[in-house]
Amino acid sequence: MAAQIWGSEKRARRRREISAKIAQMPELHDSKPLPFMTREEKIMESARKLTILTEKMGQIIDPTDPAELYHLNNEVLGLEGNPMALHGVMFIPALSAQASDEQQAKWLPRALRREIIGTYAQTELGHGTNLQNLETTATYDLATQEFVLHTPQITALKWWPGNLGKSSNYAVVVAHMIIKAKNYGPHPFMVQLRDEKTHEPLPGITIGDIGPKMAYNIVDNGFLGFNKYRIPRTNLLMRHTKVEADGTYIKPPHAKINYSAMVHVRAYMLTGQAIMLASALNIATRYSSVRRQGQIDKSQPEVKVLEYQTQQHRLFPSIARAYAFQFAGAETVKLYEHVLKEMKSGNVSLMADLHALTSGLKSVVTYQTGEGIEQARMACGGHGYSMASYISEIYGVAIGGCTYEGENMVMLLQLARYLVKSAALVKSGQSSKLGPLVAYLGVKSEPTSLIDRIPNSGFTEYVKTFQHVSKRQTLKAADMFFGLMEKGEKREIAWNKCSVELNRASRLHTRLFIVEAFVRRVNEIADIRIKEALTDLLHLHVNYELLDIASYALEDGFLSASQLDYIRDQVYLYLGKIRPNAVSLLDSWEFSDIELRSVLGRRDGNVYENLFKWAKSSPLNKTDVLSSVTQYLKPMMEKARL
Ligand SMILES: CCCCCCCC/C=C\CCCCC/C=C/C(=O)SCCNC(=O)CCNC(=O)[C@H](O)C(C)(C)COP(=O)(O)OP(=O)(O)OC[C@H]1O[C@@H](n2cnc3c(N)ncnc32)[C@H](O)[C@@H]1OP(=O)(O)O
């Protein structure tokens, strides 16, 4: 199963080898539980481990393999981030995709050797979503052949970029490029922020940390202002766009090609989310098979809480989602790598499809991951609320994904633009022009679902039902939009008035893609036992998801009330079938205790003793009487006694 999850037997084996090596290297372990550290201590601890890793990485992993790097990162540095998180996730990908060969030769080896630390600085205090209204400017000075970066007012301060505040000395900065008073829109520039020897901010740069966040606090998300700060012309990233010495602008082959670093993260973060969901579920499911509370049959002893159907219903559909996200994420990464290769050689024809797909996926996956992790926390009762479970940190980090790389509603609307264009093709009889991801929009569906009517139909009838609801909602939302425009409404106003319906279409389309990715994967599996276990999970997935969106299929009679009852029964049936495999389905992800960082979710199940040990190690328990008591509470009580 681990081979299915991680892509191959070799990958699963390598992960095990890496975890085993790390287990033998105490210098790479947290020196005490992270929840007991202050933010400064955590940042220091992370930097300590990071530098050891830089020295010893080659002994542990193949540093050129991103999957090995990611695993090493999760084990040693953990999900709260590290001082170089953005360096790998965005700075290097931005340079790789957007810098010319010459620029790459100059900067990439230095970045890869970790001579310099970089980040991606785009969002500002006043604008994150609407890139056209970013306010930082890069004005070309013809006389000196330099760009002058400037922050015209407080809202133009860069705000949020990870590791910008304290760790990075370089950044890819996105600024509006102005040449001879003409604004060419947002473009990426390579900018040195700090002196390479002293790490002091360079003159003209104002920089710092934006303060503590809900989670992810090892990362120093930062602010940055420029006061007429000069950089050479050749620091504009020039793979696709060029500015010649005389100010001549050579436009890129696609207007949005400079957005590729965002698409990179949107594609890669899906499996990251799956891992966080599976981690939280691993903790909750293990704990649920240790925790005994109440009886189902009063004549029997107390049961493991995992025996309760409500507990299974809370956890198992999310186990199915974690697998589904991992499989859909793996497909998306493959597609992304393919499109990136094409883009580098000038073929930009697949960019719109990739953008639409990743926009929908990042939104649905992050939202459902958040839901699943929060349910996992509640499934652990009171102990889930303790930082000893570590679920709150996983939750905080995961739901950051609902916001970063494009706020979810906004990204769903990006997919909706693509769906509405596709709907227009269908309506104008040009269905043959539909891309493969939306081809179903042009296919006539049956009048009613045949779920429960065709024995052994596999998942075909389910997929058809998802296709039906997605198609119907897309055409309905598009009709609403076109109808408003026909009535004379301006395009943007009409769009806004339909946006809830449009986003519903985007979610349904994305959920269909996830179901199909899961079906594709299960169909490929040769090993009978693995196929059986995953088929059960897929049954739960399709039935649970369909129940969740049933209103769309009920309202036009595609599904009947009796079919709904059948689907509900299937959910209950598969909850029971999955119960014996539940812990194994999560143990198969092979998270080590070091990586999980959870007292509740330990592999040995020794929860209570370790919770007590953990509590005793709380810094508050170093003394029996705190100074807050001697200084304030004790005098108060004494005064009251007089
Ligand atoms: C093994 C490795 C594993 C790695 C694992 C990684 C896991 C990571 C985990 C943790 C890391 C945490 C790190 C967090 C880092 C966070 C970073 C950031 O957040 S960076 C900032 C991100 N910001 C955004 O995403 C901003 C969102 N806004 C936008 O993207 C845009 O403004 C917009 C909403 C898309 C609109 O853009 P714009 O105003 O320029 O658009 P319009 O002029 O209106 O044009 C719209 C048309 O453009 C098309 N379009 C838009 N984007 C793209 C694109 N990327 N590609 C192709 N086409 C695009 C769009 O479709 C419209 O087309 P038409 O409909 O008009 O045809």
Ligand SMILES: Cc1cc2nc3c(=O)[nH]c(=O)nc-3n(C[C@H](O)[C@H](O)[C@H](O)COP(=O)(O)OP(=O)(O)OC[C@H]3O[C@@H](n4cnc5c(N)ncnc54)[C@H](O)[C@@H]3O)c2cc1C
């Ligand atoms: C943990 C974290 C890490 C980050 N790291 C980085 C980084 O490394 N580099 C970087 O540059 N940035 C980073 N960001 C910033 C992030 O990319 C932005 O916060 C994000 O893109 C959302 O933009 P915003 O904050 O402007 O939200 P807003 O756009 O202000 O969103 C507020 C509300 O307005 C709604 N809204 C906005 N526009 C529309 C619209 N057109 N239609 C409908 N609704 C709309 C949204 O749906 C939302 O409900 C990070 C953010 C977080 C939380």
